[in-house]
Amino acid sequence: MATEAIYPHRDPMLKKRDDFEDMLEERRNSSDLRYALRCYTPVLYKGLAPCKASMLKSMVLQSDQLHHVIGQVSRETGRAADDVQEEASAILEEMAHCLQLSTVRFFAFTLSKVFKTLFRSICVNEEGIQRLQQAIQEHPVVLLPSHRSYMDFLLMSYILYTYDIALPVIAAGMDFMGMKFVGEMLRMSGAFFIRRSFGGDKLYWSVFSEYVKTMLKNGFAPVEFFLEGTRSRTSKSLTPKLGLLNIVMDPYLKGEVYDINVVPVSISYERILEEALYAREMLGVPKPKESTSGLFKARKVLSEDYGSIHVYFGQPVSVRSLAQGRVNRCQFNLVPRHIPRRPSEEIQSFVNDSAYRLVRAQEENMVLKPWVLLASLLLQNHHQDQTAGQKRGMVLEELTAQAVWLRDMFREYGAFLHWPDHVPPSEVVSSSLSLHRGLVRVCEGRVQLAVEQGGQVKPGEPHSTVTPEEELLSQAVIVLSCASYRNQGLHVFLRPALLASAINAASSNLKQEVFNSFSFLRNMFSNEFILCPGATVQDFEEACYLLVKTGALQVTQQELLVTERGQRTVAFLTSMLDPFLQGYQVVCRFLCEEATENLTEKQFVPAVRKFIIKHLLAGRLRYTEVLSSDLQKNSLAALLRLGAVQKIKAAEQGTLKVNKVMVNSLEDTLGGRLPTQKAVGARL
Amino acid sequence: MASNSSGGGSSDRQRIAQQRLRIIAGHLQGPVDGDSAILAAECKAQGSKTDVCREGKTVPRRRQEIMKWNGWGYSDSKFLFNKKGQAEFTGKRYRLSGMIIPGLKDWMEGTFGANLQHKTPATPLLTSSAVQPATLNKAFLEELKSTGIPFSHDAEDRVFRAHGHCLHEIFALREGKFGRVPDMVVWPNCHNDVVKIVELACKHNVCVIPYGGGTSVSSALECPPEETRSIVSLDTSQMNRILWIDEKNLTAHVEAGIVGQDLERLLNESGYCTGHEPDSMEFSSLGGWVATRASGMKKNIYGNIEDLVIHIRMVTPRGVIEKSCQGPRMSTGPDIHHFIMGSEGTLGVVTEVTMKIRPMPEYQKYGSVVFPNFEQGVACLREVAKQRCAPASIRLMDNEQFKFGHALKPQVSSIFTSFLDGLKTFYITKFKGFDPNRLCVATLLFEGDREKVLQHEKQVYDIAAKFGGLAAGEDNGQRGYMLTFVIAYLRDLGMDYYVIGESFETSVPWDRVLDICRNVKARIIQECKDKGVQFPPLSTCRVTQTYDTGACVYFYFAFNYRGLSDPVHVYEQVEHAAREEILANGGSLSHHHGVGKLRKEWMRDTVSNVGVGMLKSVKDYVDPDNIFGNRNLL
Numbered sequence A: 001m002a003t004e005a006i007y008p009h010r011d012p013m014l015k016k017r018d019d020f021e022d023m024l025e026e027r028r029n030s031s032d033l034r035y036a037l038r039c040y041t042p043v044l045y046k047g048l049a050p051c052k053a054s055m056l057k058s059m060v061l062q063s064d065q066l067h068h069v070i071g072q073v074s075r076e077t078g079r080a081a082d083d084v085q086e087e088a089s090a091i092l093e094e095m096a097h098c099l100q101l102s103t104v105r106f107f108a109f110t111l112s113k114v115f116k117t118l119f120r121s122i123c124v125n126e127e128g129i130q131r132l133q134q135a136i137q138e139h140p141v142v143l144l145p146s147h148r149s150y151m152d153f154l155l156m157s158y159i160l161y162t163y164d165i166a167l168p169v170i171a172a173g174m175d176f177m178g179m180k181f182v183g184e185m186l187r188m189s190g191a192f193f194i195r196r197s198f199g200g201d202k203l204y205w206s207v208f209s210e211y212v213k214t215m216l217k218n219g220f221a222p223v224e225f226f227l228e229g230t231r232s233r234t235s236k237s238l239t240p241k242l243g244l245l246n247i248v249m250d251p252y253l254k255g256e257v258y259d260i261n262v263v264p265v266s267i268s269y270e271r272i273l274e275e276a277l278y279a280r281e282m283l284g285v286p287k288p289k290e291s292t293s294g295l296f297k298a299r300k301v302l303s304e305d306y307g308s309i310h311v312y313f314g315q316p317v318s319v320r321s322l323a324q325g326r327v328n329r330c331q332f333n334l335v336p337r338h339i340p341r342r343p344s345e346e347i348q349s350f351v352n353d354s355a356y357r358l359v360r361a362q363e364e365n366m367v368l369k370p371w372v373l374l375a376s377l378l379l380q381n382h383h384q385d386q387t388a389g390q391k392r393g394m395v396l397e398e399l400t401a402q403a404v405w406l407r408d409m410f411r412e413y414g415a416f417l418h419w420p421d422h423v424p425p426s427e428v429v430s431s432s433l434s435l436h437r438g439l440v441r442v443c444e445g446r447v448q449l450a451v452e453q454g455g456q457v458k459p460g461e462p463h464s465t466v467t468p469e470e471e472l473l474s475q476a477v478i479v480l481s482c483a484s485y486r487n488q489g490l491h492v493f494l495r496p497a498l499l500a501s502a503i504n505a506a507s508s509n510l511k512q513e514v515f516n517s518f519s520f521l522r523n524m525f526s527n528e529f530i531l532c533p534g535a536t537v538q539d540f541e542e543a544c545y546l547l548v549k550t551g552a553l554q555v556t557q558q559e560l561l562v563t564e565r566g567q568r569t570v571a572f573l574t575s576m577l578d579p580f581l582q583g584y585q586v587v588c589r590f591l592c593e594e595a596t597e598n599l600t601e602k603q604f605v606p607a608v609r610k611f612i613i614k615h616l617l618a619g620r621l622r623y624t625e626v627l628s629s630d631l632q633k634n635s636l637a638a639l640l641r642l643g644a645v646q647k648i649k650a651a652e653q654g655t656l657k658v659n660k661v662m663v664n665s666l667e668d669t670l671g672g673r674l675p676t677q678k679a680v681g682a683r684l
Numbered sequence B: 001m002a003s004n005s006s007g008g009g010s011s012d013r014q015r016i017a018q019q020r021l022r023i024i025a026g027h028l029q030g031p032v033d034g035d036s037a038i039l040a041a042e043c044k045a046q047g048s049k050t051d052v053c054r055e056g057k058t059v060p061r062r063r064q065e066i067m068k069w070n071g072w073g074y075s076d077s078k079f080l081f082n083k084k085g086q087a088e089f090t091g092k093r094y095r096l097s098g099m100i101i102p103g104l105k106d107w108m109e110g111t112f113g114a115n116l117q118h119k120t121p122a123t124p125l126l127t128s129s130a131v132q133p134a135t136l137n138k139a140f141l142e143e144l145k146s147t148g149i150p151f152s153h154d155a156e157d158r159v160f161r162a163h164g165h166c167l168h169e170i171f172a173l174r175e176g177k178f179g180r181v182p183d184m185v186v187w188p189n190c191h192n193d194v195v196k197i198v199e200l201a202c203k204h205n206v207c208v209i210p211y212g213g214g215t216s217v218s219s220a221l222e223c224p225p226e227e228t229r230s231i232v233s234l235d236t237s238q239m240n241r242i243l244w245i246d247e248k249n250l251t252a253h254v255e256a257g258i259v260g261q262d263l264e265r266l267l268n269e270s271g272y273c274t275g276h277e278p279d280s281m282e283f284s285s286l287g288g289w290v291a292t293r294a295s296g297m298k299k300n301i302y303g304n305i306e307d308l309v310i311h312i313r314m315v316t317p318r319g320v321i322e323k324s325c326q327g328p329r330m331s332t333g334p335d336i337h338h339f340i341m342g343s344e345g346t347l348g349v350v351t352e353v354t355m356k357i358r359p360m361p362e363y364q365k366y367g368s369v370v371f372p373n374f375e376q377g378v379a380c381l382r383e384v385a386k387q388r389c390a391p392a393s394i395r396l397m398d399n400e401q402f403k404f405g406h407a408l409k410p411q412v413s414s415i416f417t418s419f420l421d422g423l424k425t426f427y428i429t430k431f432k433g434f435d436p437n438r439l440c441v442a443t444l445l446f447e448g449d450r451e452k453v454l455q456h457e458k459q460v461y462d463i464a465a466k467f468g469g470l471a472a473g474e475d476n477g478q479r480g481y482m483l484t485f486v487i488a489y490l491r492d493l494g495m496d497y498y499v500i501g502e503s504f505e506t507s508v509p510w511d512r513v514l515d516i517c518r519n520v521k522a523r524i525i526q527e528c529k530d531k532g533v534q535f536p537p538l539s540t541c542r543v544t545q546t547y548d549t550g551a552c553v554y555f556y557f558a559f560n561y562r563g564l565s566d567p568v569h570v571y572e573q574v575e576h577a578a579r580e581e582i583l584a585n586g587g588s589l590s591h592h593h594g595v596g597k598l599r600k601e602w603m604r605d606t607v608s609n610v611g612v613g614m615l616k617s618v619k620d621y622v623d624p625d626n627i628f629g630n631r632n633l634l
């Protein structure tokens, strides 16, 4: 249970943030060609054993670990060891990067041109760069950028090249290899390619992990990968994937290096290039396969203004200090270190916790633009309008006033908000709106989401051909796009919002009850948001601390009381979370009402989507964003985790077995129709 | 080591005179009761008849007559900076004695940021009044007197036996601080004296701490401060005879108090050696080696103490433990010697030991190899171990120690020319592209008959060449081994100038050697920084022994403590962290220094709960009243 103690202040380091510098500025003032050809002499790891990419491969192929696994596979399958060795070598060929400075220079030149047309500025915290430079010399470095766009890793390399920092090697998904030419270009700029799934393939895993570890241990280059595994289509951080993190921490845990520096990098886009693409993907309009020609079709993209990018290189995190007191490294004393073993439970939980900490570090250093606030307000307004059956939008002045209110709240919550204080708020708002004119419409001094235009309907096409469902989906594209900007700021008030919703849901103001309700919601949403495992009490205290600090809440011995002036805050926070609450309930309802015996996992999303569309069209549901397949999958994952739904392994595909009683009770608890206690007793 | 210890002048004469007096006194002793009369008679008989040689022993009862009370080694030998500001080693005992070491000053200033202006001299004299008054057990004392076994409760004698040579122990002495010290010292002359002392100790509930050479580096000799009984330090130094030599079986039966240099010298006189040469052999004793599971430099040929011991006699509160025969190997349940070896004075007193001996080697040859870097050096040692062709000794110094060795080069002496001189310097650093900041050196010692040594030498150098090693001459090797004995004196010099340090060791599987060296050195540097040490520390290592499956690694760590209010505490924190790092990297708690009280906290993790239970139950059976109450190990 939460203690009386005031929430301990967050790491002060995170509060004091560095200043940014626009790296495009110089590009606009001097020759791109000279820049691309300039002398590049990065500082290197002090323990670097100089080695060429080709030597790297033979180091991997001759490693004890791979040798061991090849022997094992050969014994198990009866294949000749040479044969397996050859396969290993082929896997490595397919995987390995071949970083070439000339390619990097080519990219440096072309990207300079592209970036200058697309973006107003690319702002980088130079102190972070300096820290990184230091870190690279001391220990092997792992770069962990957030992942919101295809752009991310080219951008990273571009920045590192610009600042004369060792170029990273980057773990990339195999899907790029579909684009032959681009794939090879990326390979030459440092990307190496991993198959998306290779579950039980020992040999593949072994080549892959040895390859990454060899590069890391020898300080060949910083290793870069995306902790979130894939691009977040919603701008919410994704639950971290642990595979690669496990691999890069292994050399430290086994004593092969003294330490490893992990550097979280937060890349925030004022406008995401893939904005509408993502929304369509989540609505079930199939994702276009990444093909080279597809990329070129995106040339239209080049003519638009995508605002600015902020890249924040976070404080390097020492794996040694993360593991201090958590992992007993003696566990590797009794088995040769090159024999692959499943990580112990201790290590799994350590890596998992570390992953969450790192994703949170990414979140906290993510720069938020005024548009994030506007999108949040406009979405809420949109929902209110819908409930009221009106389509009025917001008066511009009102929007500005609310944005200022929200800005101050954001700041008090410690958000990394980039709001130009020297510009009058009205100007900030209008320039923000104009950048995102595809999503909002300003008309007669009122602002609303641009859902009316019918999104994708081409001019000239008669309206009548559009079915209500199509109409709905095209509105949803706008709403989901907007929601993705709102999501950028979600992490800032996620904990207070959970508390606000808990206060709403709890049957009394008793602290214990609110806490129960909080802990229920937190548990429910832990696939949806980044909530560190096992940190319920800490999160609760943080939420209380923030709400008390902003005067929205009074905490007594026994009770939590929302103050007079806190009502507005609590209302705002609650409605932030409401779409998710509603969404999860709808999914529950679907599972209770419509799920058949042999519903497969694959069929789940289309089926639930159909169900939701029906409800939306019937006006029984107001949140279009519930159509997001992301939300649907997350809620299913939560239900699976809680045991309310089970996966049954059937002949071909897993089917979902629904425990209707339980799903029902979860739905009722989410809807506040059932006190939390019951649910707690039932399962949580 | 000291070339000859009998040149001690007046103090030596005194010592010999005293020894005579003691023997005479022994003759004059009247019998107390029947039993002890017989025992005493046996004791005498042994002394006069079977003793192979009893003259020329190094250690007098009053050790302070020849040794420092607050530092390492002989009083007459020490490093100092002379009036010209040059380092010099005093005395006549060692080859380095009387020489100027020009490079040492620069090295100390450069490595530690030390400064000759900033001195931290030791308290010159031991003030007896600062020593806690002795807690004497009257009844024990009375009965002891009647046995005629010499004893003392003189403050100097007691302080001398209250410590080993851990940094904190010597640091406190230099500051004139004494904690709990033994209340009296006894000097048994033979096994039977020990039997009597232990009987009396049991009868009167007195705590006994065996004391051999006093070279412990594990806090093993420290008196537990919580001990309220009278503490008796049982100094074995006068039990120092070789009782017999058996040339048929190549064994010698020796009293456990003999120190290494005497044992070797006396055996050499008969054409034999044990070949057991720990770096502390000038002062450490046979009993101490057994009690700590010691390891000698030349173990590759002769083995460690556990390989050398054939028979052990130990007096315990339950009686005497020993085997009934001297078979070279036995299958008679767990080897009881292994309860004794490493018991660290917690079970009883080792009084006599039968050891293997070997004919003295016909030929000895030193050597050295320079490697471009430490990694190559380790790879070479691994290969040498794999081929089982390790010379009597092979040690690999890292780059910092290589530089340190260089700094200790004395001014003029043919054997002291360094390979960095002249053409060779040029050769190594320029032609071969060896980076002087990365290269490292291995020193070698070959022993045996001439032809085999030369063959062996070639084999080793051929292997070294495969790992980029260049032969760097005999002189460097020899110098390296000679420095072994004077290095211990250097710490005292450091302590005169704000520099404190120590070495510690571990053993580790081959695949971990490089990792452990890197990580422990880095950890030391990081911890110093974190603990506010103002100057970069010296953090270096060497691989000193090779085995089939792993190696013994030594770490040396020292720093300038100016600006720190509690340097010893900082030192201990860093050493603690370094040990944790060793354990986390697959290293052992100790290869040969033992556990003592310094490393006790890790015993459980090291040998498991059941293991600790086993050891405990042995202790409980053998010594239920904790007479041997030094509280080591458990």
Ligand SMILES: Cc1cc2nc3c(=O)[nH]c(=O)nc-3n(C[C@H](O)[C@H](O)[C@H](O)COP(=O)(O)OP(=O)(O)OC[C@H]3O[C@@H](n4cnc5c(N)ncnc54)[C@H](O)[C@@H]3O)c2cc1C
Binding pocket: B164, B165, B209, B210, B211, B212, B213, B214, B215, B216, B217, B220, B221, B236, B256, B257, B277, B278, B279, B280, B283, B284, B285, B286, B287, B288, B289, B290, B291, B292, B293, B294, B295, B296, B297, B344, B345, B346, B348, B349, B350, B351, B488, B592, B593, B594, B630, B632
């Ligand atoms: C400069 C230096 C170099 C060293 N080099 C080496 C080395 O190369 N190899 C190595 O192994 N060690 C080395 N040591 C450590 C030390 O010399 C050994 O541990 C040695 O075996 C201790 O012997 P000692 O006679 O000095 O014993 P002490 O220091 O007197 O005692 C050590 C422990 O043994 C017990 N003990 C002593 N004698 C007996 C006995 N007769 N019966 C029962 N218990 C007894 C004591 O109670 C104590 O617990 C070194 C130490 C120093 C200071």
